[in-house]
Amino acid sequence: MTVFSAYSDDDILADLKAQVADGAVLTDQATLQKQSFNSNASGGRR
Amino acid sequence: MRRGGDGSGLARAVVEVQSVADIQGVLKVARKYHLPVIPQTTATSTVIGSDGIAGGLILSTRKMAQILEISKDDSLAVVQPGVVNGDLDQAARKQGLFYAPDPASKPFSSIGGNVSTNAGGMSTVRYGATKDNVLGLKVVLADGRKVTLGGRTLKQAFGYDLTQLFVGAEGTLGIVYEITVKLMPIPLGTSIMGLAFFKDMAQLAQGVTAIRMSGVYPTMLEALDGNTIGALDKYEKTHYADKSGAMLIFRLDGSSDANIQVLKDLLAKYDAQDVQVTADEDEQAQLIQLRRDMLPAVFAGQNHLMEDMALPLSQLAPMMAYIQQVGHDLGVTIYTAGHAGDGNVHPTLVWPKDQPEVPGAVLEALRRIFWKTLELGGTISGEHAVGMMKNQWNQPELDDNVDYLQHQLKTLLDPMNLLNPKRKIN
Ligand SMILES: Cc1cc2nc3c(=O)[nH]c(=O)nc-3n(C[C@H](O)[C@H](O)[C@H](O)COP(=O)(O)OP(=O)(O)OC[C@H]3O[C@@H](n4cnc5c(N)ncnc54)[C@H](O)[C@@H]3O)c2cc1C
Numbered sequence: 001m002t003v004f005s006a007y008s009d010d011d012i013l014a015d016l017k018a019q020v021a022d023g024a025v026l027t028d029q030a031t032l033q034k035q036s037f038n039s040n041a042s043g044g045r046r
Numbered sequence: 047m048r049r050g051g052d053g054s055g056l057a058r059a060v061v062e063v064q065s066v067a068d069i070q071g072v073l074k075v076a077r078k079y080h081l082p083v084i085p086q087t088t089a090t091s092t093v094i095g096s097d098g099i100a101g102g103l104i105l106s107t108r109k110m111a112q113i114l115e116i117s118k119d120d121s122l123a124v125v126q127p128g129v130v131n132g133d134l135d136q137a138a139r140k141q142g143l144f145y146a147p148d149p150a151s152k153p154f155s156s157i158g159g160n161v162s163t164n165a166g167g168m169s170t171v172r173y174g175a176t177k178d179n180v181l182g183l184k185v186v187l188a189d190g191r192k193v194t195l196g197g198r199t200l201k202q203a204f205g206y207d208l209t210q211l212f213v214g215a216e217g218t219l220g221i222v223y224e225i226t227v228k229l230m231p232i233p234l235g236t237s238i239m240g241l242a243f244f245k246d247m248a249q250l251a252q253g254v255t256a257i258r259m260s261g262v263y264p265t266m267l268e269a270l271d272g273n274t275i276g277a278l279d280k281y282e283k284t285h286y287a288d289k290s291g292a293m294l295i296f297r298l299d300g301s302s303d304a305n306i307q308v309l310k311d312l313l314a315k316y317d318a319q320d321v322q323v324t325a326d327e328d329e330q331a332q333l334i335q336l337r338r339d340m341l342p343a344v345f346a347g348q349n350h351l352m353e354d355m356a357l358p359l360s361q362l363a364p365m366m367a368y369i370q371q372v373g374h375d376l377g378v379t380i381y382t383a384g385h386a387g388d389g390n391v392h393p394t395l396v397w398p399k400d401q402p403e404v405p406g407a408v409l410e411a412l413r414r415i416f417w418k419t420l421e422l423g424g425t426i427s428g429e430h431a432v433g434m435m436k437n438q439w440n441q442p443e444l445d446d447n448v449d450y451l452q453h454q455l456k457t458l459l460d461p462m463n464l465l466n467p468k469r470k471i472n
Contacts, residue, residue, distance in 0.1 A: 012079050013059065016103070019071025022064035023109065035060045035106070036098025038089045 054434065055100025057084065062109045069221050070190045072105050076464045077189075083464050085217030087127055087156035092352060093433030095163065095216050095469055105221060107158050113137055116229070120198055122181060124226050127158020134227075143229035146173035149429070150338055158222050164214030166429030168337065171258070171387030172265040172299070173230065175429060177213045184224035185212055188460040198226060211455070216431050217466040219459045233300030239266070239330040240297075242318035243290035247271045247366035247382060250292040253316030254386045255359050257296075260312055262305045266297035267387030268337050271366075274344060274381045278336065281343035289320055294386070295337055297330070344381045348396040351404065353412065355419040356428030357389040368418050369393050378411045390428040417442075437472035 017025050026032075058081070063069050076083045082102035089096050098104055111128030118141050125134060132153045135145040148167035149155060155165070161183070166175040173179070182196030196202055196209035212219055244250040247269060254267050270278070272291040279287045286293060294313075298305060306323070313321050324330060344350065357365050366382065369391070373380035384391040393415065395408045416426045416439060426439055440449050452471045456463070 007079060009058070012075070012081070015078070016059060016061065016072070016075045019075050020061055020063065020068045021071070023068040024062045026060040026062065027058070031060050032056055032058075032098070035086065035089065035104050036057045037054060038091065038097060040090055040092045 054094055054097035055102075057098035057104045058101050060104040060106055062106045064109055066186060066192065066223055069105065069107075069186045069223060070192075072103055073186065073188060073190050073221070073464070076103055077462060080462065081464070082467050084466055085162070085221055087158040087162075088130070088151075088154060090151045090155045090159065091163065091433055092354075092430050093427075093435040095431055095433030095466070096159070097434075099467065107221070107223065108156065110158075110223065111156075114224070116141055116143070117198075118143065121229050121231070122198060122226055123229055124224065125157050126224060127156060127161070127222050129157045131155055131157055131160055138229045139232065142232055144232055145179070145227060146230050147176045147179055150341060157225055157227065161213055161222055161225055162215060162217055163431040164429065166385065166388070166390065168266045168268055168297075168334075168385060170385060170390070170429070171267055172263055177210060179228045180209060180213050180225065181228060182226035183209050183212050183222055185220040185222050187220045188462065188465050193220075196226065200228070214431065216433065216470040218456060218470045219465065221465075235300035235302070236325050237265075237297065237299045237330065238301055238306060238323055238325050239295070239333050240321060240323035241333065242294045242296065242313045242321045243286070244292040244294065244316070244318055246291040247370070248363040249316060250294055251363035251366050251386060253313060253318060254294065255362065256312050256316060257309060258359060258387060260308055262298060262301070262308050264296055264309070264387060265299045266295065267385070268295040269293070269382075269384055269386035270295070270337075270340060271370075271382040273379065274340055274383045277343040277346070277381060278340060281339055281346065282336065294318070295333055340383055344383075344394050344396070347399055349399055349401065349404075350394050350396045351408065351412065352392055352394040352430075353415065353426075354428050354430040355391050355393075355415070355424050355426050357391065357419065357422055357424035359389050361422040361424060362386060362389050362391070365391060365419065365422060365424070369415060372411050372414050372418075376407045376411045376414075378405075378407050380411070385428075388428075389424070432470045434469055437468070437470060440472060 061072050082099045084104045086096040086104050086106045087108050107127040110126040112126045115124040138145050148169050149165040160176045164177050185193050250269050270293045275293050276287040369382050379396050381394045397405050
């Protein structure tokens with residue numbers, strides 16, 4: 001079964017950018033990787 | 047180590063907010079598209095508290111980093127969440143004040159993160175954890191409302207204490223955008239620091255309990271076990287491990303000769319060896335660095351899990367002995383250090399770098415250590431918070447009724463479960 005949502009990724013990002021007037025919306029892979037996975041808990045989940 | 051199976055995942059976007067309106071905007075988008083929001087500041091969480099969630103929005107308050115006010119008369123500072131702990135402390139010191147909470151991550155972790163995890167540190171034994179130093183908060187709730195909690199007074203007995211509800215909430219209840227913290231006057235008199243060596247951690251723990259009860263009010267009582275001292279020796283090219291199985295680093299601020307003598311007498315009573323005391327500032331800085339170097343020394347070249355239990359002081363010695371026993375029984379190498387003065391123990395369990403999965407023996411050792419902690423009346427999270435790492439322990443730690451009440455509070459404040467979902471309370 002194909003599941004699809006009402007909004008595309010582009011719709012969401014465009015909306016987000018419109019809502020954030022003073023700060024920055026970052027979507028480059030390097031930033032997403034770096035900020036999504038920190039290594040301080042190096043053992044992962046138990 | 048890259049993860050995913052632990053619930054962390056690649057975020058859709060990182061939003062570096064610069065204003066309250068930005069925060070409200072991110073939350074509005076999150077509500078509209080049902081997206082998880084991960085509050086993050088300097089991302090030093092050790093419990094997978096601020097990592098991405100697949101498809102979610104990382105809301106970073108790192109760039110909201112202004113010290114808005116330092117008031118000498120009111121002994122407080124008003125800061126944005128991105129202010130780094132050490133920077134606030136330095137700014138306060140220029141005015142004869144200091145910011146007391148001092149996690150080992152002080153040079154790089156933020157006040158916003160410290161508040162949201164209720165961070166502790168070496169001087170918690172004297173000045174309390176972050177919660178004891180927060181006077182007021184401004185928070186944006188999941189529905190976009192702004193609330194002002196607490197304020198500038200040292201006392202406050204009006205309404206429910208919602209300020210404390212948000213301290214340690216780990217980004218699950220709202221976004222903290224302004225914080226009022228206590229500052230302390232720098233104590234007069236001499237500060238001394240020193241080292242003392244004990245046969246083992248259990249004996250050290252007994253000495254620490256006696257010092258705590260003596261009325262000398264130390265500002266630091268840090269313990270390192272034999273394994274940790276050995277790792278430090280390798281890292282620092284020192285020879286402390288030749289001396290003993292446990293090291294105590296202590297500090298007294300603004301102390302009288304009488305207090306120093308009481309401390310020395312107690313150390314002698316509990317059979318401490320090679321007691322060294324210094325009032326020299328450079329030597330003191332070296333001792334603090336020695337304690338900070340403990341982490342890189344232990345972590346070097348191995349996979350690790352660092353734990354964070356807090357025990358009633360009377361149970362510290364039995365806990366130290368138990369950890370050693372578990373390591374021995376299961377063949378797991380454990381380095382134990384901690385803020386012994388406040389009963390906070392950090393055992394670090396290690397295994398080889400080339401083995402990506404956490405070995406079963408390490409998991410079993412942790413399980414035994416956690417159950418023992420609870421049996422002794424302790425908590426399995428003293429200062430590092432819960433994140434994804436320990437939220438499966440809510441039931442045994444909290445019990446059914448409190449676990450349920452926590453979920454009710456979460457539902458009240460974040461009915462769409464958008465804020466840091468699955469973290470802290472699972
Ligand atoms: C080397 C090292 C040493 C450490 N030593 C100590 C120590 O001695 N004592 C100690 O207590 N901890 C220690 N830590 C853990 C960590 O530094 C603390 O938990 C710190 O308080 C996290 O701050 P942060 O700004 O990095 O927060 P982050 O990692 O960015 O976030 C931590 C939590 O707070 C939430 N959060 C962040 N900002 C906000 C906000 N503005 N509003 C709402 N929620 C928010 C996040 O969602 C997350 O749940 C150490 C970590 C490292 C890497």
